[in-house]
Amino acid sequence: MTKLRAVGLRILAPLLIVATVTAACSSTGSGDGEKADKPLVATTFTVLADMAQRIGGDRVTVESITRPGADIHEYEPTSGDLKRVAGADLLISNGLGVDDWLSRFLDSSDAAHAVASEGVEPMPIRSGDYEGKPNPHAWMSPIAGRTYLHNIAAALSRVDPEGEREYTERAEEFGAELDALHTRATGVVEALPPAHRTLVTCEGAFSYLARDVGLDELYLWAVNTEAQGTPQQVASLIDEVRERRVPAVFCESTVSDSAMQQVARATGARLAGTLYVDSLSGPEGDVPTYVDLVGHDLDLITEGLSSR
């Protein structure tokens, strides 16, 4: 893996220089004036892009480096990615280890860098190869999501001080929607029979949300970077699902659900649909925005765990 990455870098470095020169030329050209004058903000994945776009509004241009549906944990940036974000004024990553691959962009860029999760108290990964490392999926909790909005508004204000008031106001409006989502989520969980308050997913990506709304969390593998759906993971989850009589299990949009299908078959639990975590859908899909993503997951979880 390390060797492959080193080779990739050697190939990509000259491309980046070409892309930077091209970007510089287009921003001084006469054709594309308005767009080129706006700060270009690049984020590591689509959830952060939606947050930045909504807070930035029409004052900024936002690009997500990874596309909808991508595996963000072990992403290998392409020459196309480097071209798209060459000349970015601000790079926004999640932090907590999920998008350390951004360092390849930072090394060759003058852009400011903001870590959206900064200030969130990390929860540790509870098992597997990465046990004890920070669980990166803090955005799944609307409470932690508020910290993201604050950090993104502050970063945009540093790059574009004249927009500070707008950014702060939009982050505040957005934050009020997250508060409403949190209230709804806690209400949803309180309405479930206590024996049904276990959320079973493929990746252990719901730790922050589960903690903040009062769910127990079970999963096949702790984080998508480790082996997925091993016989041991499947067997141990089958035991727990049987013991707790969990009515419904779930899997996420960016991974295969075949191991969870095995769990469902063996236990009689229903495989109750696709949750979104690491990526938004495309604009025509189920969850084109971050608020849609959390809302969709809550609906699916409620519907699945309410059944008997």
Ligand SMILES: [Zn+2]
């Ligand atoms: Zn993940």
